[in-house]
Amino acid sequence: MADAIVVEDLHKFYKEKHAVCGVSFRVAKGEIFGIVGPNGAGKTTTLEILEGLRRRDRGSVKVLGLDPQKQARTLRERIGIQFQSTSIQERLKVREALTLFSSLYKKQGNVDRAIESFDLKKVENTYFKDLSGGWKQRLMLALATIHDPELIFLDEPSTGLDPNARREIWALIKQLRDASKTIVITTHYMEEAEKLCDRVAMFKGGEVAALDTPKRLIATSMGMNYLSFLSSTVDRTKLRAIHGVSRVECEGETVKVYCADLQAVSLQVFQLAQEQKWKIDAFCFEMGSLDDLFVQLIGGGEKA
Ligand SMILES: Nc1ncnc2c1ncn2[C@@H]1O[C@H](COP(=O)(O)OP(=O)(O)OP(=O)(O)O)[C@@H](O)[C@H]1O
Numbered sequence: 497m498a499d500a501i502v503v504e505d506l507h508k509f510y511k512e513k514h515a516v517c518g519v520s521f522r523v524a525k526g527e528i529f530g531i532v533g534p535n536g537a538g539k540t541t542t543l544e545i546l547e548g549l550r551r552r553d554r555g556s557v558k559v560l561g562l563d564p565q566k567q568a569r570t571l572r573e574r575i576g577i578q579f580q581s582t583s584i585q586e587r588l589k590v591r592e593a594l595t596l597f598s599s600l601y602k603k604q605g606n607v608d609r610a611i612e613s614f615d616l617k618k619v620e621n622t623y624f625k626d627l628s629g630g631w632k633q634r635l636m637l638a639l640a641t642i643h644d645p646e647l648i649f650l651d652e653p654s655t656g657l658d659p660n661a662r663r664e665i666w667a668l669i670k671q672l673r674d675a676s677k678t679i680v681i682t683t684h685y686m687e688e689a690e691k692l693c694d695r696v697a698m699f700k701g702g703e704v705a706a707l708d709t710p711k712r713l714i715a716t717s718m719g720m721n722y723l724s725f726l727s728s729t730v731d732r733t734k735l736r737a738i739h740g741v742s743r744v745e746c747e748g749e750t751v752k753v754y755c756a757d758l759q760a761v762s763l764q765v766f767q768l769a770q771e772q773k774w775k776i777d778a779f780c781f782e783m784g785s786l787d788d789l790f791v792q793l794i795g796g797g798e799k800a
Contacts (some may be wrong), residue, residue, distance in 0.1 A: 720784030
């Protein structure tokens with residue numbers, strides 16, 4: 497599949513501050529690509545450079561085959577940017593906001609289609625200020641996509657929403673992906689990245705610390721997966737000595753053996769149990785979550 501975005505060795509300085517330090521990644525057409533990371537990791541700066549809103553200092557960036565720095569106007573017609581809800585006038589009605597935004601593009605948007613796709617009919621004559629958080633975010637998505645863009649940038653689309661409204665927004669984002677749109681999304685919610693994104697880049701201190709599908713990130717990260725079983729007879733020191741085991745936790749009868757290679761380590765645990773005559777029950781494999789990986793990778797937060 498062709499790439500919608502190609503970023504190579506991107507750098508950005510704010511005076512002395514090296515905010516983006518040699519970032520490279522590609523986003524395939526039609527995927528939902530997540531960017532996560534702690535505050536100050538360089539996510540917004542990178543996004544703004546891709547959107548043509550900020551100049552880069554070094555590196556190359558192609559978005560839909562265009563250079564956002566030199567071809568920002570052409571690019572603007574083909575990308576959708578979700579702005580913060582604070583940028584909408586309070587006394588604008590939903591339909592009015594859609595009509596206003598659709599007039600900003602050469603290719604005029606279809607307001608009726610947007611109202612239908614985002615299920616906004618029952619609030620079309622409601623003032624923006626009277627909408628709940630979920631409806632506001634729904635409208636912000638509709639506004640970002642009113643001109644039927646190929647690529648959509650969403651900055652924390654579900655922040656502050658309750659779990660139900662968040663799931664509704666996820667469904668709408670998936671609907672956009674199913675309509676062959678490419679979506680780049682920043683989020684602080686690991687569950688969102690895990691459930692929604694095809695691939696995730698974890699930013700740390702202006703660099704990409706990890707990039708892969710959520711499943712592979714979890715599966716290949718060292719020491720996050722574990723074997724769990726019940727036993728009152730195991731010797732923790734002997735378990736810890738098994739090659740490939742990074743940590744052993746015992747709480748009551750529950751034993752957790754952390755390791756990267758679940759298959760190899762479980763074989764050794766069974767052999768040891770046989771030799772030592774340990775009784776073990778309820779044996780199972782447990783995978784870590786993206787949340788665990790985030791804490792493990794990001795740990796220290798912003799680079800000084
Ligand atoms: N206009 C600016 N002038 C000076 N420094 C800036 C500017 N914008 C961002 N920075 C600094 O650059 C670094 C990266 O900021 P950026 O906003 O890109 O991070 P972020 O990952 O988006 O953070 P957050 O999750 O808080 O939005 C931070 O140290 C920030 O303080």
